[in-house]
Amino acid sequence: MSSMASLLLLFVLLSVSLRTTESQIGVCYGLLGNNLPSPPEVINLYNSHNIRRMRIYDPNQSVLQALSGSNIELMLGVPNSDLQYVASSRDNARDWVRRNVVNFPSVKFRYIAVGNEVKPTDGTLAPLVHPALTNIHEAVAFHGLKDQIKVSTSVDTTMIGVDFPPSQGAFKGDVRAYIDPIIGFLVAINAPLLVNVYPYFSYSGNPRDISLAYALFTSSGTVVQDGSNGYQNLFDAIVDVMYSALEKAGGATVEIVISETGWPSNGAFGATFDNARTYYTNMVSHAPHGTPKRPGRAIETYLFAMFDENNKEPELEKNFGVFYPNQQPKYNLNFNSIQQGFESV
Numbered sequence: 418m419s420s421m422a423s424l425l426l427l428f429v430l431l432s433v434s435l436r437t438t439e440s441q442i443g444v445c446y447g448l449l450g451n452n453l454p455s456p457p458e459v460i461n462l463y464n465s466h467n468i469r470r471m472r473i474y475d476p477n478q479s480v481l482q483a484l485s486g487s488n489i490e491l492m493l494g495v496p497n498s499d500l501q502y503v504a505s506s507r508d509n510a511r512d513w514v515r516r517n518v519v520n521f522p523s524v525k526f527r528y529i530a531v532g533n534e535v536k537p538t539d540g541t542l543a544p545l546v547h548p549a550l551t552n553i554h555e556a557v558a559f560h561g562l563k564d565q566i567k568v569s570t571s572v573d574t575t576m577i578g579v580d581f582p583p584s585q586g587a588f589k590g591d592v593r594a595y596i597d598p599i600i601g602f603l604v605a606i607n608a609p610l611l612v613n614v615y616p617y618f619s620y621s622g623n624p625r626d627i628s629l630a631y632a633l634f635t636s637s638g639t640v641v642q643d644g645s646n647g648y649q650n651l652f653d654a655i656v657d658v659m660y661s662a663l664e665k666a667g668g669a670t671v672e673i674v675i676s677e678t679g680w681p682s683n684g685a686f687g688a689t690f691d692n693a694r695t696y697y698t699n700m701v702s703h704a705p706h707g708t709p710k711r712p713g714r715a716i717e718t719y720l721f722a723m724f725d726e727n728n729k730e731p732e733l734e735k736n737f738g739v740f741y742p743n744q745q746p747k748y749n750l751n752f753n754s755i756q757q758g759f760e761s762v
């Protein structure tokens with residue numbers, strides 16, 4: 418009887434720990450290759466490697482079909498080319514959500530990312546993001562899905578004006594008119610900001626001041642001391658710069674989800690197979706630990722990308738895959754390993 422009870426207790430403890438630490442790593446599934454596996458094959462590949470989350474960039478109907486019943490949690494993009502349509506009326510946004518979300522009741526939608534890396538200076542697209550965001554959120558609520566699906570937008574880090582030290586992080590002054598209303602909306606609907614984070618580009622743009630080890634999570638100790646926070650890797654520094662910038666723009670309660678991060682294996686300075694393997698491997702093992710500003714809080718992270726995509730330009734953009742198009746893994750990544758759950762019991 419007592420061994421039965423302790424078994425039961427063990428089971429409860431394990432399920433609690435697995436629930437809290439499993440599934441923080443997703444992978445972005447881009448389609449810009451002419452030699453990629455079919456969507457059902459791709460879903461099987463995610464499942465066979467225990468990749469529990471996926472980001473896609475547009476509502477491709479064959480991909481959504483293949484995802485049905487799969488249990489993979491999805492970040493679905495409203496592509497920039499659809500922003501005009503969904504921003505222009507509530508009916509359009511309801512229609513978009515009906516066709517691409519409601520029509521797929523057995524897909525586990527987690528986020529809708531309204532726009533990707535829209536530049537605040539883009540006079541055509543930038544004014545559309547806030548109305549598109551509010552209309553899509555209204556449509557999600559209209560269809561009764563607002564408790565399941567968070568609505569946000571995906572940004573890059575070029576909006577940052579002050580990036581050192583992380584505690585001083587701030588948006589550029591001329592970005593505030595664009596980003597402040599978006600942040601205000603995210604606060605109101607309790608949604609995260611989706612951020613694409615690339616230590617690779619910081620390093621390759623400034624290898625004199627940024628060491629490769631700092632960019633690859635391999636520094637032996639603290640590289641940047643910022644008050645009581647020590648930074649051993651550039652990824653954490655970039656994320657905390659964004660947290661500081663959010664705080665200064667009224668978004669202290671907004672979480673950050675990493676909607677892309679990756680390192681190319683070829684095609685430009687610093688883009689080697691070994692560097693890429695080191696980056697992805699260390700990124701996956703780092704994600705559960707959080708950043709100095711949010712210690713112990715697992716960072717939900719989507720690796721960019723699933724496959725090498727041969728239709729992309731320039732050359733380095735073809736080399737961000739964590740799998741080859743023939744479905745062989747490029748690196749030996751341990752996505753969402755169960756050990757992470759045991760360790761933190």
Ligand SMILES: *[C@@H]1O[C@H](CO)[C@@H](O)[C@H](O)[C@H]1NC(C)=O
Binds near residue numbers: 455456477478479480
């Ligand atoms: C959707 O994805 C499939 C499979 O990758 C592709 O063949 C098709 O062209 C895509 N459809 C659209 C509209 O992009």
